[in-house]
Amino acid sequence: MTVALRRPLAGSERLPRSLHPLAWWLWALGLATAASRTTNPLLLAAILGVAGVVVASRRSDAPWARAFRYYLMIAAVIIGIRVVFQAVFGGVPGSSGHVLVTLPRIPLPSWAAGIHLGGPVTLEEVLSALYGGLRLGTLLCCVGAANALANPKRALRLLPGALYELGVAVIVALSVAPQLAESVQRVRRARRLRGAPASRRRGVVRTIAVPVLEDALDRSLHLAAAMDSRGYGRTGAVSRRSRRVTGVLLLGGMGALCLGTYGLFDSAASPALGLPVLMGGLAVCVAGLAAGSRRVRRTRYRPDPWRAPEWGVVACGVFPAVVMSVTTGGLNPSTDPAAWPGLPLVPLLAVMVAAAAAFVAPPVVARSPVARPPAAPPQVAHPPAGGAEVGT
Amino acid sequence: MIDLEHVTVTYPGSDRPALRDVCLHIDEGELALVVGPTGVGKSTLLGLVNGLVPHFTGGRVAGRVSVAGRDTRTHAPRELADVVGVVGQDPLAGFVTDTVEEELAYAMEQLALPSPVMRKRVEETLDLLGIADLRDQPLHRLSGGQQQRVAIGAVLTAHPQVLVLDEPTSALDPTAAEEVLASITRLVHDLGVTVVLAEHRLERVVQYADRVVEVQADGTVTDGLPPAMLAATGVAPPVVELGKLAGWQPIALSVRDARRAAGGLRTRLAAVPVPDRRPPSRSGVPALSARGVVVRYGSRVAVSGVDLDLAAGQVTALMGRNGSGKSSLLWALQGSGPRQAGAVAVGGADPASLPPERARALVGLVPQTAADLLYLPTVGDELAQADRDAREAGHRPPMAARAVLDQLAGGIADDRHPRDLSEGERLAVVLAIQLVAAPAVVLLDEPTRGLDYGAKRALGRMVGDIAAGGRAVVVATHDVEFVAAFAHRVVVLAAGEVVADGPTAEVVVASPAFAPQVAKVLAPLDLLTVDEVRSALEAVG
Known part of the structure; x- marks a missing residue:
């Protein structure tokens, strides 16, 4: 009996449906965290590849799903700009390193002292700009992957009431x-x-x-x-008291957040003003939002369920982030002196785990073909299904 | 169900009330048709029903409005959302979400209905309106008729007892309008929903109405049974005008009833010769001649190889369903729109190869949203600007814009803001601005939408005058009655190709969708309009 019940259930997990948007965002943020830990171009390329593979296999055919390609383009532009800027402004005369090319040096007036225009371009500087640009571009592409995989509007519906x-x-x-x-x-x-x-x-x-x-x-x-x-x-009936409590909680929480941020960044302030106040403010804000959500009477049509595949996808994303945070070897290859970056095995395997999201997530729903504006005669209305209930 | 007791509505900044001492009672399950010329307060009357007036629009309301026992004074529109559903003219403007299913669920989410109920009602409504195959489509990819049915479905899911529709078909082609109206009548008959409907094209709905509510120009409101109300009012469809002319008692409201009553009329008119509908003859050279015009948007072909000659002094109607390429063709002829292939010649020149200020002296176009051409704060400024433009471009306008406007439509004061004008008046201002450049060809893209019978007659007269002045006129329109009355020639487009082209009587009568009411009633006689019947009767004596 249990077997008969369990089989269709297990099968239903693989039915096409859209994954919870939050799961995709957590997965992408995990990947982005992993990317932020390294400047190794091989690892970054692996992360980009993983993001690309998952997007290609699990995106829908909706308009926003085509966005990933634009993120790739922007990433390329970022890398280009960084390298060009480094080459044009970074050339310091007399710097050691392998000179690739020497740009004509443009003398600047005395008030612009410290800014160099032109000069020798060294391999070490270009490499460091390239790695930095690649890291930034990869971070962006991780966000892009989340945008392409999860309907941004559905993600907004997850906001508290x-x-x-x-x-x-x-x-x-x-x-x-x-x-x-x-x-x-x-x-x-x-x-x-x-x-x-x-x-x-x-x-x-x-x-x-x-x-x-x-x-x-x-x-x-x-x-x-x-x-x-x-x-x-439409708002439910709320007592004046609960409205006031919500207001005080939210305002107080916001104030504490501001104060805490100030304390965190101002080295002269007492350390008690920093993190503790920030955390306290956050907690009060959450309480305020929860109190405010109670007065909202609204329901959601077909809310996205959170089931095993969602947990799986989140785990796939968080795993490389954790691994990259604890390992250190080979994550930041040396650019001075320039050396061919090595490929550390453990982080690479961790990044590969993130690609498993493509198999863990259920397949996407195929949309019905787009109905062209009526070239065909108007369709005959179907007989009402329980139509007598509509209207009263 | 709906009770208005001595309701007077005055908007701020206005010295006279929009509605004056209205007493109205609409029973459960009735279809009340609200009629009246444009700009008299039909929308105000509809807005009263769900409290948009005055909660949203502002203004002073005296008297009492209650809907299903709730007083709109104490209930804002959102508190009435479970009782009254409102559908506007432009469905796209009211959509909040982006797919069909989510749009249908939106109102229910606001009403906090439990999830299983929502699922069930969405499915029921999809079937009820015949849009089940569109469920996961993005709203902006639907056709106009489909969008309007989704908009109706989106309010139906809340199970309102009252449905308020403000000119739901004014932007639709005849077939799409038919779809929407069929859905509405079905709701009334099967589900007992009370419907309050404002509609210009009375010929489509009047036979289904249980009560006609007429808003007068002074803001008073009268109501009664359709035959009696329509016999008395000036706003009536051709079939009613025909009935009045022939003196039928009771007056027929549908083509079917009229046809049964018209046996005697048909025999009397059998011997009348076909009325002379030829345009005043002009020289044989066409004012505009287009060959092989192709307009493409990416891979989609909007106009595929159209040949068209326009004769001076002739009014040509361009018909065809939404998206058949009418607008694209007009823009291509004017030279401002894209044209991938083909040639257009007006007086030996191709308007597309000329700078805009010279192109408009050959072909003038009034686009679908005529208001796009206006940007100054008053009508006087606009007209003065048009004169200045014409002088600077080196045209020799035969008369000033003001004089042209007064010829087209009198009584539009200089100090009025273009946005405050009625649709018909705004159209006249834009036409006057375009005519100052003295173009040989005048193109109008859907000028009839949103116009009442009076404004349409005025537009027809304007168009006739412009053609009589020796210009070629093209009117793209869905309005068969307008075409029957004012066009000499009809060109029908389908999927970017010309499928029919000929004198109005031949093209229009041959098609069941395009035949005007009078032709349907009097077939096989060759009479298209009430005016033709009137002169035929005079000839018979």
């Missing part, structure tokens, strides 16, 4: 940006129709900004009215 309004504001702002771009494009085309002669182009900003802003305002008013009439912002 008290911050729900904030989440909605972010979601609305995210959807407004493309609309605004579309609006600008439309108005620019329309401006051409009025044919402003070339002599009077200076009015362009105003002639485009005014209709676009009016449009945006109209749209946000519409949206606000629609949200209001669909019940947004």
Whole structure:
């Protein structure tokens, strides 16, 4: 009997579904932590590869899932900028090392003393810039992987009830940006129709900004009215006392957070002002949020479950972070003198473990093909399934 | 279900009330149709039902409004969300989430319904509206009709007792509008939902209405049974106008009823010759001639090799469903939009190869959102700017923009803000601005949307005048009654190709979707509009 019950259950874990967004974020943060511990280009490349493999095998076909490639491009740009800056500004005359090329030196006026422009470019400096850039780029790509794997909007829905309004504001702002771009494009085309002669182009900003802003305002008013009439912002009956308690907790917590941060960074302050106050403030804030969430009466449609695959994925991400934090050998290869970086075995294996997330996570849901705007005749409505219940 | 007792609404900054002493009672399960010219307070009346007026819009409300026993004075719109569902004109503007399923669940999440109930209701609603196959689609990828049905579904999941719809079909093509209205009538008949519906295209819904509520220009409201109300009002669909002309008692509201009553009329008119619908003849050279026009967006072909000749003095209607390439074609003809292949010639020149200020002297285009062209604070400034632009570009406007506007539509004062104008007035201002450049060809993209019968007649007259002045006019529209009354020629586009092109009577009558009501009632007679029937009756005596 137990066997018969357990088999379908075990099978259902492998059914296609989207993984809890928080699991992907924790996995990616673990990977990012691992990346931040090393400048070994081989390890960093391995981390990039792992992120790429997991994204390729477990992303959906939604628009945000295509974002990973843009993160890769930005990472490449970061590395390029770092190397170029190092080459142009870093050349110090008389520095030891293997000179690769000597750029023409541009003398700067005396007030810019300390800044060098041009000069010899050494292998050691370029390598160090390259490693640093690669580390930064890898960190970024880890965040990109989380963004591509987890629907960012679903991730925002995980905010505690008290911050729900904030989440909605972010979601609305995210959807407004493309609309605004579309609006600008439309108005620019329309401006051409009025044919402003070339002599009077200076009015362009105003002639485009005014209709676009009016449009945006109209749209946000519409949206606000629609949200209001669909019940947004309904609050349960809360006593004045509990509202006050929430307010005091949140304000006090925020104050303590500020004070604690100050204490942490100001070396002259007493050490008691630093970490303890910061932690205390954090705790009070959490209590305030919890109290605030109690007054919100709202439910979630199809909340993402947290099951074994979520634990598995998180473990896959945290493992390399822990291993990299405790091992030290070979993580930061020497750039001066320049040497071929070695490949430490233990960290490499730890990074490889993170790739297992691709198998631990359930397969993604295949979307039905996109319905094109009706080229076909309008479909016949289905007979109501329990339709008599709708409407009363 | 809905009770309004002596309700007067005054908006701040306005000296006269938008609604005056309204008493209205709508019973459970009724479909109440709200009619009236644009800008008289129909939206205010609808807003009262769920408390958006005055909680959201501001203003002073005297009297009492109660819905399902709740007073809107003490209940904000969000407290009424479980009783009243509101659907607006533009579904995209009201969407909060980004996929169909989440949008359907949104209202229920706000009402804190338990998860299993939400699952069940979403499934039921998907089936009820026939959108089950769209469940995980992103909302912005749906067609207009699908979006509007999702918007209706999104309020239905909260199981409201009242559904308020403010011109739900004004942006839709005839087929999509039909889909949406069929869904609405089904809700009324099967589920007993009380529906309050404002709609311009009365010809589609009037036969389903249980009560007609007419908002007058002075803000007073009268209501009654549809036949009596429509016989008395000036805002009536062609089939009702025909009934009034023929003196039918009771007045027919649907084509079916009218056809049964029209036997006598058809025999009387059988001998009448076909009315002369030819445009005033002009020289044989076309004002605009386009060959093989292709417009592509990436891999999607919007217009595939269209040939089109436009004659001066002729009004051409461009029809076809949403997304069939009408707008893309118009923009390509004007020269401001993309055109990957083909040639356009207006008086020997290709407008796309000219700078904008010269292109608009050949072809003037009024885009779908005409307000995009306006950016100054008053109508007077806009008109003066148009004159200045025309002078600087070296056009020789035959008359000032103000004079053109007064010819098109009188009584639009200089000091008004363009955003405060009604749709029809704004259209007239934009038309006047475009006409100052004296283009040989005038293109209008969906000018009829959101216009009431009076404004449409005024627009038809404007279009006729412009054509009579020796210009070629193209109107892209979904409105078959408008086409039947004012267009000489109809071009139908489908998937970027011309599928029909010919005189209005031939193209329009041959198609069941495009035939005007009068033609349907009087077939096989070749009469398209009430005006034609009127002159035919006069000829018969």
